[in-house]
Amino acid sequence: MTETGDRVGLPCPSCAPGEETVHEVLRPGGQATVRCTDCDHTHKAEIPEEETIDLTIVVSQDGESFSTEMEVPAEGGVETGEEFVVDTEDALMQVRITGIELGPEHRVEDAAIASVETLWTRAVDNVSVDVTLHPKDGDADRTRSVRVNVPGDMEFVVGETVEFGDEEFTIEGLHIRDDAPEYRHEKLDHAGDMAYAKDLKRIYGRDESLTAWSAW
Secondary structure, eight states: OOOTTOEEEEEETTTEEEEEEEEEEEEOSSSEEEEETTTOOEEEEOOOOOOEEEEEEEEEETTEEEEEEEEEESSSEEETTOEEEEEOSSOEEEEEEEEEEEETTEEESEEEGGGOSEEEEEEOSEEEEEEEEEOTTOOGGGOEEEEEEEETTOEEETTOEEEETTEEEEEEEEEEOTTSOOOSOSEEOSTTOEEEGGGEEEEEEEEOOGGGGOOO
16 A cells, blocks of 8 residues: 555656656545655655565575465566565575575576566575685695685775684685676685675685684
8 A cells, every 4th residue: 555655656746747757645645746856846746556465485594494475567577686585584684586486396587477476586685604714824634614604795905814703714715606796716815805794605714813823
């Protein structure tokens, strides 16, 4: 249902009778009172209700997943890699589409939303990233792995030194996830190369932590 403050596209009898402009809803109803944001003309108009469908969405986060349903516009399309906000019972979550299922064993890269049975997604607002750390002396036997929990839009840059609690390391390489938007390469290892945490499968770094050099 349209509410006060919503913005809708409608023809304006004052400045654009033959095309739609953005209008602000001042008073909803059968004949709503709206104001054109281009010329400030206020008038009455019938706002067509948007047709919606219920869509099943599977959200994956840190190795676990759950299913929810969301009401979405029936028109338009979706494709893998797109991000949107899922309104769950517990929280609002930013997710990225990783799979589009039209039916059993039938997955596609893009589709009309009305034909989609299930959207498979991954939470990207807060993510866990695996980090492989090797010691300064190059001793492979002392290579270790840690995991950092960070905001999805946090930037990691090759050549920079970062700290997470007791962990400190210099980034030497970034391994990009398969579902990430287009990057120059799957693995980035040149100084200044940057990727967002939500796009990373793994970080490779040189261990700078003091605890890493303890004999015990």
